[in-house]
Amino acid sequence: MDIHALQQIVHRTRDARRKQIIPKLPPAERDQLIHKYHPDYRASAYRPIRFGPNADDRTVVELATLLEGDSPIAGGFDLTPHYQTDVLVVGGGGAGCAAALHAHGAGAKVILATKLRLGDSNSVMAQGGMQISVAPEDSPVTHFVDTLKGGHMQNDHQLLKVMVEEGPSIAKWLLSLGVLFDRDGDGNLHVKKGGGSSKPRLLTCSDYTGLEIMRVLKDEVLNQKIQLLEFCSAVELTSNDEGNCTGAIFKDLDNHRHVVVAAKSVILATGGIGRLHIQGFPTSNHYGATGDGLCLAYRMGAKLMHIDTFQYHPSGAVYPEQLIGALVTEGIRSEGGHLVNAKGERFVNELDTRDVVSSSIIRECEEGRGIRTMSGRVGVWLDTPLLDAEQGPGTVEKHFPAMMLQFERFGIDISKDPVLIYPTLHYQNGGVKIDTNSETNVKNLFVAGEASGGLHGRNRLMGNSLLDLMVYGKRSGLTAASRAGAMKQGTLTLMHLQRFRTEAKMRGNLSGVTSPMILPSYTRKE
């Protein structure tokens, strides 16, 4: 059927739906729904990891295979460094830029290496906002409680307390650098309500929050003349004879040469795993989101946590074909947008946590109340025109310019017609286990941002990622910088790799792939 004919039911039922109130699910029902429909509970997608620090823990097959993968670096590799630095930051997204700026600001010599360009990351795409408890009726404690609820009570309390308490000072730092957060009439920071939050707490820059923050941070990294190694992908770390981290080996993607960097500390800010397309899901993630940091840290002996849980963002575009997987920001639901099935019914409180909303969309589709496309996708409607109906014409355009433009390019006006959505692989809830200084169990190896684990428990709350990046980017940078003065550069060896390979042989061998993946292989072969 013509898409406009199918959309009519959304227009017809709009007025009736506006009066309807759907409560959030009580814990028992919520758990039941998630266990039945959330992709994290599809047992056949999982297997135990055979060796390494998380031997016998279960994770998705795609990640287990990479963690057990072999390094591209051979035993006798020449480790003479091309560069030496106090702090080596791997990754050029939000966490990497924050780490580099703070370490540099504290007087350390910093090198920032990144696989693509400075700033190419998921951070730049963050649309929903950044949770910081700045409103008078809100508090860091409430932020803590909301996050804990969202994370199924599995969050590391210390990591979480640090994040919520340092939030306001992060907002101040970003403002001082010139980030233009939305304001209220009285000059205070405007806060929006996000899914799973009891108070309005999202700081936003329209629906360009990540882009605005990243434009500023990137510019600041350049202004501070921090040394960059762009198009350099980390392929292995180095360790000294005590097992501490002492540097990294990169592959220059332009000339295919290896680059060795000796560093007193290494901060992995390598982001997430969306491009592994776990369970065949499309993804909202950037081109380089292949979980490189997890593989590197794992071979060094760093313990991972919560790596069996991923976030499937409820609203990934399903139509048009060109936008598949692209995110339709949660902000639409924050402002009252309804999710509507093929029968014109709402089926979930749209502001419930992401895992609940995603599970309910999957339920609707599996039970035949989805809308299908001819290319074999299925989804439900997100009633975007409702925002204009509720708040006046022009609301969608004013509040969601990025989204308007993205669909407009394909001839779709989302202020007039609803969009078809289905969950998309969005975020790795877990990652490398860190302490409150962002350090792993491997000394002088730090992990910040999405690559780290523990903070978000088993489901990250909307808007907490941008704050995570800034807080733990800062903490890793400051801690690494503070050590540099009193510390000598350790020797560069591959002893950790030798251990890893020996263990692999004993415990069922390597998976046969080389990791990290670096980039997904989308290029069509003959």
Added chain:
Amino acid sequence: MAQEDNNVIDQPEVIRHKMVTIEIAGKKYEVPEGITIIKALWYSGQEVVRGAGCLGGFCGACAAYYRTKDDPKVRTCLACQMAVQDGMSITMMPPFPARKATYDIQALDNPKQDLFNLYPEAPLCRNCNACTEACPQQIDVREGVWKAVFGDFKSVSEMFMDCVMCGMCTPVCIADIAPNLVALYVSRAQGAHFTEKPPGLDTRIKEIQDGRFNDEWAKILTMTEKELADHCATVK
């Protein structure tokens, strides 16, 4: 048509699946109609390293030039956001060596005047409007440059909120202005110097420093798992 098929969206590209001929950097390839330019690159067997980033239209890595059949006009786009059509000619934009001024944003004395020291070419705009035409984000770039020069930093910061820093406005400028970099400076100056400080933020920072929430923390952090879960359930 069976009853359950009523909920299927018609997709012309699926009903009439067809291959089209496009030109990538001067070479012809057959690719499926309607896929994005980036996907067309992969489809035609090319390894993409430079020229792809977020794949969501936010990072500006995939700036590209294209021309449609029989049209002399060369247009710009983000390759992850543009569908291919028959007869299209495409070339990815190489990195352009624009000069970025460096500055300490907080230490600026007179940001509106400093603009002319940092970017002395900014007032030399000759009004050709090529930058505006080159912008894949539909920003009125030329207007923005003039507003910057006349000190209307607030308007510039609002106009350029959509800017993905692809830099396509720069190679076309006959006055060698890099409008996106000018706008970035202006926007940062607007935020750091001409926007009032939110009073509530300092209050909250001070509350945290003064330990206003310490009692609440002490209560929460000493709860058993069960108590904490019950407490969380009371917060709606």
